[in-house]
Amino acid sequence: MTTITFDAGRIEPATRSAGLVATAATVAGRSVRKFVRTPQLLVISTITGAMFLLIFRYVFGGAVETGPVPYVAFLVPGYVVTSVLFTGSNVSSGVAEDLEQGFTDRLRSLPVSRTALMAGRVLAETGLLALGLAVTTAIGFVVGFRPEGTAVEALLAFGLCIVFGFALMWMFVLIGLVAGNAQAAQGMSLLVFPLSFVSSAFVPVDTMPGWMQPIAEHQPITVMTNAVRSLALGDPALAGLSGSTAHWVVLSLAWSVAIVALFAPLAVLRYRRS
DSSP: OOOOOOOOOOOOSSSSSSOOOHHHHHHHHHHHHHHOOHHHHHHHHHHHHHHHIIIIIIIIIIOOOOOOHHHHHHHHHHHHHHHHHHHHHHHHHHHHHHHTTHHHHHHHHHSSOOHHHHHHHHHHHHHHHHHHHHHHHHHHHHHHHOSOOOOOHHHHHHHHHHHHHHHHHHHEEEEEEHOHHHHHHHHHTTTTTHHHHHTTTTTTTSSTTTTTHHHHHHHHHHHHHHHHHHHHHSSSGGGGGOOOOHHHHHHHHHHHHHHHHHHHHHHHHHHHOO
């Protein structure tokens, strides 16, 4: 009988881990490839976005008074901002699915930065979000929206939506990690949607009940919507807003930074312990 021996002394652990950028890029690439291989996700989100936009535009548009601007000019900037929430619910489900199927455990077994793993996922989802926002904006043009501001202001408004989406992706990733499975993550994500209605996204805040107006005025979706709408219309006064466009842009960026500062550490901590 032949005896086979192994020299355990030759088996050595990795002396260094992959860099932060390489880790984030690898995870981001995997998320993008997964999306490309299931194009029905883009088709479904596009159809859903078009359906809700058409409902707000043609069913509720005639009943909402928006002052000197037509309702479509008031609606589309707010709808583009809130469409981030539709994408976010899919992100939560995807994160929970990876956790449930064991993919997250395999990543945690690697000698790489946990922060980079989360950052890679968020960056990929933000890139896909930008594509979805472009499609939603195009649908807005189809239903009659035309920006009144300059091309630079329009691009800045689109960029703000992406920044806001990046911030909220951390929140939705955390929801997916906490939920544990795709069905629960989908349900928990829906709890965020009431914020989109208690905001200036679809109706002017001053048309809401008095007790609700302070809530609507001091929440991030309203602030971001006001900033995007001010840029899109070229004048915040047309949207019934006080203060300058710069004021709303700075405030919206402050909200985005605060959201990342809150949810990014929580997401990484949960990822380590899940």
